[in-house]
Amino acid sequence: MGSPVCILESIFLKRSQQKRKTSPLNYKKRLFVLTESKITYYEYDFEKGRRGSKKGSVDLEKVVCVECVEPEENPPPERQILQKEEFADTEQISIIGRFPYPFQIVYDEGPLYVFSPTEELRRRWINQLKLIVRFNSDLAQKFHPQFHQDGQYLCCAQTAKNALGCQVLRNANGILKSEHSRRSQKPLPPAPAEVKSTKPLPPPPSTTPSTCCKVVALYDFTPISAQDLPLCKGEEYLLLDEGSGQPWLRARNKNGQEGYIPGNYVTEAQDPLEIYEWYSKNMTRSQAEDLLRAEDKEGGFIVRDSSKAGKYTVSVYAKSSGEGFIRHYVVCETPGHQYYLAEKHVFSSIPELITYHQYNAAGLISRLKYPVCSVKCAPSTAGLGYGSWEIDPKDLTFLKELGNGQFGVVKYGKWRGQYEVAIKMVKEGSMSEDEFINEAKCMMKLSHQNLVQLYGVCTKQRPIFIITEYLSNGCLLSYLKEFRPRLNQADLLSMCSDVCSAMSYLESKQFLHRDLAARNCLVAEDGTVKVSDFGLSRYVLDDEYTSSLGSKFPVRWSPAEVLLYSKFSSKSDVWSFGVLMWEVFTFGKMPYERFNNSEIVEQIMKGVRLYRPQLATERVYSLMLSCWEEKPDDRPAFRVLQGAILEIMEDM
Numbered sequence: 001m002g003s004p005v006c007i008l009e010s011i012f013l014k015r016s017q018q019k020r021k022t023s024p025l026n027y028k029k030r031l032f033v034l035t036e037s038k039i040t041y042y043e044y045d046f047e048k049g050r051r052g053s054k055k056g057s058v059d060l061e062k063v064v065c066v067e068c069v070e071p072e073e074n075p076p077p078e079r080q081i082l083q084k085e086e087f088a089d090t091e092q093i094s095i096i097g098r099f100p101y102p103f104q105i106v107y108d109e110g111p112l113y114v115f116s117p118t119e120e121l122r123r124r125w126i127n128q129l130k131l132i133v134r135f136n137s138d139l140a141q142k143f144h145p146q147f148h149q150d151g152q153y154l155c156c157a158q159t160a161k162n163a164l165g166c167q168v169l170r171n172a173n174g175i176l177k178s179e180h181s182r183r184s185q186k187p188l189p190p191a192p193a194e195v196k197s198t199k200p201l202p203p204p205p206s207t208t209p210s211t212c213c214k215v216v217a218l219y220d221f222t223p224i225s226a227q228d229l230p231l232c233k234g235e236e237y238l239l240l241d242e243g244s245g246q247p248w249l250r251a252r253n254k255n256g257q258e259g260y261i262p263g264n265y266v267t268e269a270q271d272p273l274e275i276y277e278w279y280s281k282n283m284t285r286s287q288a289e290d291l292l293r294a295e296d297k298e299g300g301f302i303v304r305d306s307s308k309a310g311k312y313t314v315s316v317y318a319k320s321s322g323e324g325f326i327r328h329y330v331v332c333e334t335p336g337h338q339y340y341l342a343e344k345h346v347f348s349s350i351p352e353l354i355t356y357h358q359y360n361a362a363g364l365i366s367r368l369k370y371p372v373c374s375v376k377c378a379p380s381t382a383g384l385g386y387g388s389w390e391i392d393p394k395d396l397t398f399l400k401e402l403g404n405g406q407f408g409v410v411k412y413g414k415w416r417g418q419y420e421v422a423i424k425m426v427k428e429g430s431m432s433e434d435e436f437i438n439e440a441k442c443m444m445k446l447s448h449q450n451l452v453q454l455y456g457v458c459t460k461q462r463p464i465f466i467i468t469e470y471l472s473n474g475c476l477l478s479y480l481k482e483f484r485p486r487l488n489q490a491d492l493l494s495m496c497s498d499v500c501s502a503m504s505y506l507e508s509k510q511f512l513h514r515d516l517a518a519r520n521c522l523v524a525e526d527g528t529v530k531v532s533d534f535g536l537s538r539y540v541l542d543d544e545y546t547s548s549l550g551s552k553f554p555v556r557w558s559p560a561e562v563l564l565y566s567k568f569s570s571k572s573d574v575w576s577f578g579v580l581m582w583e584v585f586t587f588g589k590m591p592y593e594r595f596n597n598s599e600i601v602e603q604i605m606k607g608v609r610l611y612r613p614q615l616a617t618e619r620v621y622s623l624m625l626s627c628w629e630e631k632p633d634d635r636p637a638f639r640v641l642q643g644a645i646l647e648i649m650e651d652m
């Protein structure tokens with residue numbers, strides 16, 4: 001077994017966790033090491049520059065929240081912020097011994113307070129940690145922005161260390177930048193959670209529990225099934241049970257009407273920027289520039305997430321003597337949480353700031369005249385309305401044939417004349433149908449913006465149909481070949497990131513894909529890539545496909561342990577992901593082009609690997625190589641890969 005991969009390693013100041021009330025607080029320099037499953041801290045011998053004995057660790061599974069802590073009132077010199085000029089490199093600073101940037105890792109025992117020497121390093125750790133814990137089951141919705149000190153939280157005076165947080169988290173669901181596609185995409189509602197219908201009805205309005213949580217609709221939603229509640233973008237709704245994380249949530253609108261809403265259509269954030277047309281959450285600098293240029297309007301602007309976590313950038317387009325040019329302004333924040341672009345004009349929220357600059361240039365190259373946005377359509381819901389996974393074939397209209405696959409013909413059509421769907425008509429004898437139908441209920445609950453959503457099945461007739469989300473740009477493999485001239489390195493990496501994001505979700509659900517490859521990914525209207533056909537290979541009735549010696553077995557995407565012992569795991573999916581990255585960076589070349597299946601097995605066993613595609617940088621190629629480590633345990637988990645891909649994207 002390989003030892004766990006070290007993701008980050010830094011020297012921080014650690015505040016004692018004061019197991020006994022009487023002991024005074026102390027602060028010690030420790031070497032913190034982050035792996036996939038743990039944070040471990042060690043003594044550090046500065047003279048020898050070596051790790052000393054282990055002092056403690058936190059299981060990441062138990063972590064419920066990772067956030068900054070507001071700075072202390074009057075910190076001693078070692079925790080005071082240095083003047084900018086004194087900044088040397090991180091290592092130098094940790095040796096000087098200033099650690100002014102605190103953050104908290106909250107788990108069942110309360111918060112662990114850690115102090116970072118630089119803001120940048122704190123951001124990296126927080127981002128990486130959030131990424132790893134984002135699917136933990138007990139993530140907190142609220143946190144304490146200030147320290148627990150002298151027996152109480154400075155922010156709310158609660159005494160218990162594990163007291164419920166007093167401030168709502170902006171990203172309560174642990175949703176990170178990359179979680180939404182860079183160009184917002186179309187969700188359909190979440191999967192009919194069968195279990196839910198057996199739950200008792202929520203209490204009548206008068207007895208609503210006080211734990212109700214408010215959400216804001218990010219998109220309009222028109223009910224699909226009779227139990228659904230419509231949503232109006234920007235309006236508030238009250239959640240009626242604690243199903244958060246479930247694809248369908250029971251909610252009440254301001255008129256007291258109740259019903260189910262798709263969980264991915266709402267946010268707990270108080271004033272979500274997503275509802276404004278000028279906000280494009282995950283747009284990169286170069287995507288923003290492309291859009292602004294294409295629009296070519298004086299005063300065109302986009303507000304987007306800055307590459308610095310938690311910050312926003314306003315990109316503005318102006319023209320002088322016919323020539324267009326672009327400026328990017330970072331939205332600055334005062335210590336009192338006010339926002340400004342031009343120092344003289346300070347606002348308590350970003351929408352207010354934007355409104356002001358829509359009328360006043362006040363130092364910008366142009367006032368903000370035209371919000372430029374990529375088409376924002378709502379995401380897919382899991383299933384067509386709450387509680388419906390058996391679909392009535394009479395509700396389907398068949399419009400055209402999309403292709404032919406392992407299970408037969410796939411058609412494009414509409415459900416109830418309105419919702420676009422893809423329909424797999426399962427050729428008789430090609431699938432173990434009963435087993436699939438059994439599993440389908442579980443697969444419907446898998447819901448992620450980079451997974452092709454399963455909407456339901458028609459099983460009362462033969463052939464049976466599998467109804468899924470429709471993606472207008474078709475199969476990724478053909479897309480790569482066709483759009484090769486238009487795709488740059490950033491696009492390719494972003495495709496890999498989309499797939500990796502879906503795969504880390506599947507990994508967190510312990511669901512194996514078993515046939516990950518570019519041919520099993522689809523491309524949405526806006527270029528987002530989604531993973532399709534997950535787990536389906538288990539139901540194929542065709543020895544050529546299911547036996548590793550068969551002619552249709554994905555030998556080129558499989559690691560040795562699969563080829564030799566049929567040992568599938570998340571780590572065999574990781575191997576396939578490496579090959580998929582290679583397909584992406586070669587615009588859809590056939591892996592090991594010149595070899596036949598049996599030669600490939602031989603080559604793999606000898607340690608031969610796919611070459612570095614021209615467009616893949618050393619950094620990108622080293623990720624591929626890490627997926628092709630011989631021992632499954634030496635390959636990184638998807639969530640780690642995801643972090644690495646995001647870092648490369650940020651540095652581009």
Ligand code: ADP
Pocket residue numbers: 402403404405406407408410422424452468469470471472474475519522532533
């Ligand atoms: P199978 O999984 O049965 O082998 P595929 O999923 O490969 O079948 O489907 C065959 C072809 O149909 C694909 O290559 C793709 O072009 C098209 N297709 C399949 N599903 C969809 C979908 N959801 N949206 C758009 N096109 C699709």
Ligand code: MG
Pocket residue numbers: 405406519520533
């Ligand atoms: Mg397929």
